[in-house]
Amino acid sequence: xxxxxxxxxxxxxxxxxxxxxxxxxxxxxxxxxxxxxxxxxxxxxxxxxxxxxxxxxxxxxxxxxxxxxxxxxxxxxxxxxxxxxxxxxxxxxxxxxxxxxxxxxxxxxxxxxxxxxxxxxxxxxxxxxxxxxxxxxxxxxxxxxxxxxxxxxxxxxxxxxxxxxxxxxxxxxxxxxxxxxxxx
Amino acid sequence: xxxxxxxxxxxxxxxxxxxxxxxxxxxxxxxxxxxxxxxxxxxxxxxxxxxxxxxxxxxxxxxxxxxxxxxxxxxxxxxxxxxxxxxxxxxxxxxxxxxxxxxxxxxxxxxxxxxxxxxxxxxxxxxxxxxxxxxxxxxxxxxxxxxxxxxxxxxxxxxxxxxxxxxxxxxxxxxxxxxxxxxxxxxxxxxxxxxxxxxxxxxxxxxx
Numbered sequence: 001x002x003x004x005x006x007x008x009x010x011x012x013x014x015x016x017x018x019x020x021x022x023x024x025x026x027x028x029x030x031x032x033x034x035x036x037x038x039x040x041x042x043x044x045x046x047x048x049x050x051x052x053x054x055x056x057x058x059x060x061x062x063x064x065x066x067x068x069x070x071x072x073x074x075x076x077x078x079x080x081x082x083x084x085x086x087x088x089x090x091x092x093x094x095x096x097x098x099x100x101x102x103x104x105x106x107x108x109x110x111x112x113x114x115x116x117x118x119x120x121x122x123x124x125x126x127x128x129x130x131x132x133x134x135x136x137x138x139x140x141x142x143x144x145x146x147x148x149x150x151x152x153x154x155x156x157x158x159x160x161x162x163x164x165x166x167x168x169x170x171x172x173x174x175x176x177x178x179x180x181x182x183x184x
Numbered sequence: 185x186x187x188x189x190x191x192x193x194x195x196x197x198x199x200x201x202x203x204x205x206x207x208x209x210x211x212x213x214x215x216x217x218x219x220x221x222x223x224x225x226x227x228x229x230x231x232x233x234x235x236x237x238x239x240x241x242x243x244x245x246x247x248x249x250x251x252x253x254x255x256x257x258x259x260x261x262x263x264x265x266x267x268x269x270x271x272x273x274x275x276x277x278x279x280x281x282x283x284x285x286x287x288x289x290x291x292x293x294x295x296x297x298x299x300x301x302x303x304x305x306x307x308x309x310x311x312x313x314x315x316x317x318x319x320x321x322x323x324x325x326x327x328x329x330x331x332x333x334x335x336x337x338x339x340x341x342x343x344x345x346x347x348x349x350x351x352x353x354x355x356x357x358x359x360x361x362x363x364x365x366x367x368x369x370x371x372x373x374x375x376x377x378x379x380x381x382x383x384x385x386x387x388x389x390x391x392x
Contacts, residue, residue: 109226114236115360121226121371130368134360146311146361148368160314160361169313
């Protein structure tokens with residue numbers, strides 16, 4: 001039997017922790033689905049339990065483009081995420097990106113920042129979503145996110161918390177506004 | 185090259201005391217590469233060029249557009265020049281003009297972002313429902329400097345006190361949220377285009 005090195009063991013633990021972390025935010029995707037249901041219902045035919053990524057071609061294209069952009073930026077600025085493995089960074093980026101892409105945005109871009117975060121700019125109809133995901137070197141729920149949302153020139157949300165909580169707040173913010181607009 | 189004397193503090197000047205909400209603030213972008221600066225997809229300035237978070241976020245430097253204009257945006261100070269002139273002063277302080285090459289040069293930078301004062305002044309950010317709650321308000325303050333009478337600063341007051349007086353984790357939390365909010369604000373409202381040449385009336389900054 002091959003000897004398991006300490007480094008390998010740590011890597012296994014990190015990967016397992018990351019999977020657990022991923023599961024904690026999956027429930028938020030259901031809420032995101034209802035948030036954008038009008039235009040993305042085809043994306044969510046049956047979200048029960050495990051998330052199945054079945055993006056339309058455009059979303060797929062956006063995902064690949066964002067992933068490539070992230071990798072290019074990471075290569076250019078490795079010091080922004082010092083001490084973290086590329087594997088873990090990429091997995092975290094993929095997770096948040098998939099969630100944000102579930103709204104089938106009109107436009108989306110990402111930029112890495114010196115403080116070790118990914119800053120997403122997402123446009124959907126007249127919603128402008130600015131979502132910042134701080135990728136810290138831990139795999140519990142402490143990754144911090146911040147989101148601000150504008151509808152036209154009016155800000156409708158500022159929130160900071162875990163990825164799961166932030167996605168939940170984001171999903172709750174827009175339906176309320178839609179309802180208000182419908183009444184108006 | 186002579187230093188533009190019109191932007192230096194002057195014994196005839198006072199602190200600006202008019203409503204300047206519709207006037208434009210500008211900030212230099214150091215990169216000369218428009219492809220780096222501007223994201224064609226989102227039609228927004230890339231956040232890396234909005235400001236550098238390693239700078240003091242509690243005191244972001246800007247200038248009021250008008251008498252300070254595109255002729256001044258690319259002034260670049262040498263280290264000795266910075267020591268001598270990058271310092272707040274009274275609006276009517278008599279300042280010796282900076283010397284070319286010794287104190288300053290012109291690096292040919294041509295890009296800058298602009299937004300009106302009212303996009304920042306007294307704008308509030310409310311993270312009360314967050315895991316680490318914070319409420320903050322932005323103020324645009326006229327802060328004349330020895331190199332530029334038209335220098336302004338963005339300052340922040342939070343529900344836990346002024347940002348520049350906060351310490352430890354409280355400051356870290358506040359600075360992170362304010363940094364995010366400021367990037368959002370500038371992404372949303374700042375533009376790369378040249379603002380209108382609105383010159384402030386003299387009575388707003390000249391003593392009687």
